[in-house]
Amino acid sequence: MLPGNLPQRRAVGSIAALSLLCALVPTAAEAAGGSSGDGDLSPRLAELAKPSVRSAPAAKQAEELSLPAEGPGSLLRKGNRVLVEARFDHGAVAGAGALRTAGAKIFNVSARYQTVTIAAKPSELSHLLAVDGLDGLKEVLTPIAAATECPSGTTVSEGDEQLRAAEARGEFGVDGAGITVGILSDSFDLDESAETDAGEDAKTGDLPGAENPCGQPNPTDVIEEYDPGPEDPEPTDEGRGMAQIVHDLAPGAELAFASAFNGELAFAENIERLAMPISEGGAEAQVIADDVFYPDEPFFQDGPVAVAANKVNEEGDIYLSAAGNNNLIDSEDNDIASWETERFRDSGGCPGGSPTYAKHCLDFDPGSGADTGFSIVVGPEKTLKVDLQWAQPWNGVTTDLDAYLIRAGTRIAESESPNVEPLDQEPFEYVAWKNSSSFPVAVELVVNRCDTACGLARAAAHPAELGGTVGGDSGAPRLKFALLENGSGVESTEYPISKGGDAVGPTIFGHAGAAGAVSVAAVPAPIFFTGEPERYSSRGPVSHFFGPVLNTSPAPKLDAVEVLSKPDLAATDCGVTTFFGFLFEEEGGELTRRFCGTSAAAPHAAAVVALLLAKVPGATPGAVGSALIESATPVGGSGPCSVGAGLVDAVEAMKLLLAEEAGATAAVCNPPPGPGFEVTKQVETGGKTGGVHNPVESVAEIPSSSPPPVIEPSKREPSTFFRHHPRAVLRTAGRSAEAVFRFGSDEAGVAFLCKFDRQQFRVCQTRTVRRFRLGRHMVSVKAQSTDGGADSTPAVFRFRVVPVG
Secondary structure, three states: OOOOOOOOOOOHHHOOOOOOOOOOOOOHHHHOOOOOOOOOEOHHHHHHOOHHHHOOOHHHHHHHHOOOOOOOOOEOEEOOEEEEEEEEOOOHHHHHHHHHHOOOEEEEEEOOOOEEEEEEOHHHHHHHOOOOOEEEEEEOEOOOOHHHHOOOOOOOOOHHHHOOHHHHHHHHOOOOOOOEEEEEEOOOOOOOOOOOOHHHHHHOOOOOOOOOOOOOOOOOEEEEOOOOOOOOOOOOOHHHHHHHHHHHHOOOOEEEEEEOOOOHHHHHHHHHHHHOOHHHOOOOOOEEEEOOOOOOOOOOOOOHHHHHHHHHHHOOOEEEEEOOOOOOEOOOOOEOOEEEEOOOOEOOOOOOOOOOOOOOEEOOOOOOOOOOOEEEEEOOOOEEEEEEEEOOOOOOOOOOEEEEEEEOOEEEEEEOOOOOOOOOOOOEEEEEEEOOOOOOEEEEEEEEEOOHHHHHHHHHHOHHHHOOOOOOOOOOOOEEEEEOOOOOOEEEEOOOOOEOOEEEOOOOOHHHHOOOEEEEEEEEOOOOOOOOOOOOOOOOOEEEEEOOOOOOOOOOEEEEEEEEOOOOEEEEEOEEEOOOOEEEEOHHHOEEEEEOOHHHHHHHHHHHHHHHHHHOOOOOHHHHHHHHHHHOEOOOOOOHHHHOOOEOOHHHHHHHHHHOOOOOOOOOOOOOOOOOOEOOEEEOOOOOOOOOOOOOOOOOEOOOOOOOOOOOOOOOOOOEEEEEOOOOEEEEOOOEEEEEEEEEEOOOOOEEEEEEOOOOOEEEOOEEEEEEEOEEEEEEEEEEOOOOOEOOOOEEEEEEEEEOO
């Protein structure tokens, strides 16, 4: 998780199913407790499903199945359940939802192998066979690996199974020994309010340390801790949460930590310190992962942190960075978290509420009209954060832009940095505002170009803040703003799609967009997985127009725009830790801590890299990056702009690395239709030394006037309505209330897609029952016909859940 609001999760029972579930009606043979006789249960599972066997003690079950009672080769158990592979002929991702609804716990979904790994009670096995498309169920046996006999602590992230790290440890006999993983975050062991500390984590085996019961005595090497001042953010020990994830997947690896919260340049220096030899005060880390970004890290060139990441990569280390949690999806499934235009369009005026000296405000309308205010709807109790930058190099800024937020003609926030002054020289403005009300509020973003006259008047109005600044030139640079919402906050924007030379969506920037860094997107742990990446996981690509920030001189403009395909890979988030993250109620009422965000994805991927390097010491970043990219598993229908090459697969990556056959053939994330520049170079990334920087063979200019038309076959749009819904006010004596909905359409045979509050549209039943917590709620539903046509005007119902009395 990046600094900001923690992404929230509902309990597992509230997650919308992926697909419509066929009725699970047991056959006579199933009712008797055995298999249906069609061979869908493996012989051992068919035996285990018999009432006389499944009710017996575990030792007796093992005897009947000719298996050891415990240890390597025994049934791999999860409490009173056994781990089982559910194999499909097709549709494994959709089948995962049906298996969950039928009572199974999901641990992994492999689209590549059409297999869902589940934990099921022996009494449920036969009933699961009714799931549509299921070929059969086969038991999973405990692997032969040292890590199995000594698990990595009381909590082990589900990413261990999802990314096949546990399987890789067993098959290839590695645990990360001989490799050091460096971690950069806020703090490691300073949070006095945390439920555990580093010493306690070592005692339970969740971290290495002197009292680690699994024989991993070397504690995490803390190179530099966070040093917060009175006004700085409180330490959360997020770095320790990241370290737990690495230890779960690569328990033999050494760990090191350095804070990234002591300033941007200190962050950059600590990257290099982690990579330095121990004799020089470093940690000699071969793998480094971070989850921090600074808002002023450049959009259009590599800044100091990116330069440091590229440097350690060039020296042979592998650098991984969280892609960011800044994506936003509106009600129409548009990615709306950024807006970019190829040039500053001067409207020649400014809206009411702007300062009197603001005379040259940006026209947001790409057409013939003029629009000087970009409307943004901010959710209740949410904070809007706008990061505005323009395409001029650090230390070479000549144009001075200012940003304002206006509500109903009144200025409510402003950012007026004197960008052209020697003490500034960053093309950057940052403005934020909190909506303290209990309802959504629309505000307007206004961007003014402050010329000489404006600068003099601005200085006179704010002499203490701005001194003698005289404003900038009348240039019209490319500019972009990103809404740094960390997964929530903005409900809608005025311009949600790319149009007329303006581009909407990409939010990866700074060192996460460096060619030498592996940018990692987030895919939910199996308990939450619905076939898509996290909605808040930042999207790519990244475009650079200038060289890197190497010193106090402005970097030159590049001869060709570099388009970097980001993110590179995806890995697990929302796995368990001992202390970090949000509280989640598991089945049976147990509360666990779950660590969500791309901050959790990055250390998951880093741990897999540690396993690869432990098996193939000295493998170059290029070889490792290619193996990871080529072996990655697709994430549903998601493209490279959201998940890169796909979900990390430790086993297949190891096979490719050992065979030296990886070739980095993944698809690339291209710019969305919009920015009017000629794409002259596509830079392949993924942390590869001696990188492959191949120009695109066929160069095509992206029109600056309008995107190319998309021609689709005509599809009928069915109409949607509610046949039944609850009252507008639901009263409850508890903290939640149950609501029943029934949906209808003017067309027969349709499927229904439901959206609850801010979640995405998901397939739902004609009759849907769901619990809602206290507060305001909105349910949207749209019918989808058999030819794929969906109602473009969903039916919407709003209501409140309030306490009785």
